[in-house]
Amino acid sequence: MGQLHHIYHKYKGQDLIFIIPLALLSLWIRLRYFFYLLNSGKGFPQSDDTQWYLDYASALMVNYKIGLDMNDILYIGYNILLTLLLAIFKDPIAVIFIQMVVAALSVILVYKISMLIFNRLTAIIASVLYAYSWDITLWSTYILTDSFFISLLLLSIYCLLKFYDSGKNVYKVLFIVTALYMLVFRPAGIITVSFLLLYVVIKLDRATVWAFFKKYNYIIGSVFLAGVLVAMVVLSGNKLDPLIASMQFNAKKVLYNVYATGWIFDKASAFDHKYRPNYTINIMDSLILSFIINNWDNILMLYGRRALALVGRWVFTVDLTSVRGVLRFGWYSLPVMMFLIGTIEIIRNGLSKKASVLWMAILASCVFCIVFFIDSMYRYRAPGLPFMFITVAYGVDRIIQLIIVVTKKYVGKLLWNKRKYSL
Known part of the structure; x- marks a missing residue:
């Protein structure tokens, strides 16, 4: 017993003593479910998108051709990754196994990010929440972009924070590479990277930025002009017509099938915002602009409902008139x-600037869901979950610290009173 006590105090300051059991826990939870599905005879879950990705990867291995449709371009990062994995391992089940291992081991990134912003207790709590997260486990069993995207986002944010913490350029390069990869991994990556760049701008020193632009103004101007010229040549040559046409078609489909019906999710629900849409095309001869401007008030109402729905469907069915309803609401x-306590404590303790990267990642997933639609299984919300867990963990950490302080104070008073009366 004394030896164990000595070992604990010798290594308690080292992260590995906490990371290893957390990683094993996360692996055990994910792989237990993987082998359950593998041996159950039910097979692994699929969606329509799953089959599209598999068919696309199979065609890409044969034809080596990437089209100019929106899905070809905006999902090129995931399509190529899936194609390479299938070319190496042949079996989609092997890809799912890799996804689940990567998702499980990403708990290490959750721990590291929490440590860089907060402290060890927060890191442990956040890691346990991540390890037991059903959403993370569920989406790692599908052949979809979500699982790898969550891990990629965690890696990107870890590299960004590590660069600010250590100043080592290797982390800056890794952040740039992962951010660029996210841009083409799936459409949500564009919004996510935009929010991460906003965090970078917040962290920038204005004087340094101005000095950089003054020093390299000719080079920056030349690159910008070259980019404009290339864009003009490509557009004038009608090379991107298939991409533009497919994006317009998908935008119209979302407007007329989701916005016009007032859907919160990707299918009808009892909580939708029903209204009579105005289909008049009278703004710059644009169907999209006309619909948004002519129906702006109803669209804002729809966005408000989606913002509420992101918390969970339960917000629309709150019942405080019964004991069961109150208990359900509390749970x-x-x-x-x-999360709110964690956010307030972050602001109160002056950690806003450092921790704002968590809010950026959460906002990115929320904005995507609000602008387009919430997947009925909350898949599109999943990338923000690890960062919600970290914020929640900090809230729990602060409550635990408060309980410890109050307990010590109360016990101290009891001991003092006992000593006083004994005298």
């Missing part, structure tokens, strides 16, 4: 309360 609202 579902507990994570929300912990």
